[in-house]
Amino acid sequence: MGKKGIWLKLPLEKSDLVPIAVKEGFQYHHAEPGYVMLTYWIPEGPCMLPSNASHLVGVGGFVINDNNEVLVVQEKHCSPSNLGLWKMPTGFIHEAEEIYAGVVREVKEETGIETEFIEVIAFRHAHNVAFEKSDLFFICMLRPLSSKIIIDDHEIEAAKWMPLVEFVKQPLIQEDSMFKKIVDIFVARLGMRYCGLSTHQTLSKFDGTTSSLYYNVMDNENINCVGN
Incomplete structure (x- = not known):
């Protein structure tokens, strides 16, 4: 079928199949409350499937x-x-x-x-x-x-x-x-000597979804942050 990687998602009610899948060469990838995910990489060489959340x-x-x-x-x-x-x-x-x-x-x-x-x-x-x-x-x-x-x-x-x-x-x-550095940054922000990152909703054509982009907005004439 031209597949290189297999994702096997086993719900809790089919957890008895996990030992069978492991015996056939599947490896653990991640688990959630309702299922366990296993993977199998078919070709020789390093697995190209994405890793679990890091x-x-x-x-x-x-x-x-x-x-x-x-x-x-x-x-x-x-x-x-x-x-x-x-x-x-x-x-x-x-x-x-x-x-x-x-x-x-x-x-x-x-x-x-x-x-x-x-x-x-x-x-x-x-x-x-x-x-x-x-x-x-x-x-x-x-x-x-x-x-x-x-x-x-x-x-x-x-x-x-x-x-x-x-x-x-x-x-x-x-x-x-x-901790001390964090407090120093916070005090500097209160004194308008530092600008943090505010959130802005943006739409990307790459995936067609709206997401939050964090960046700072500064007055062109001084360092004071604007809008807060």
Whole structure:
């Protein structure tokens, strides 16, 4: 039939066929709650089928109110090195969820605070994290639309509005080069000395779909970001 690669998707009710497929030369590719996917590359030489997803995508929300207070949380389950740290709300985005929508949802779920996405101010790329996957973590600036905190009892130990100066002075922030750099960038953004990436809906002729393109928009005469 001229095929070079075979994708074999076995639903849960046919999982008894997995050992048979493996015996015939199929290899695991990925699994979801309802199925397992296996592949078989027919020709000699390296397999040209695309690999399983290589990255997890996380988000963190910097939310600051008109009193120069930052929305911070303490997690119920964290590493010993982070005990006592007041941090921004964080989490993973869902499948087919936009970055800007995911960070708004995570902040709402953890703290009950409604927010509006403004910009991605930075992102981190790390490797061999959860499940040996690479990790993209987007730090976003959000505008609060409410003020009453209602914490998620399953994940969050405590949440509060903390003065920005107190947040910055935390030893765990000052001693960690990445955290400190993120805070420095955030403070620079507040002072209009830095521009992040806002989202813009664009249509591409390559695939005929609308997607989110993140870039900054700057005033031609100075560095101040416009539209925020």
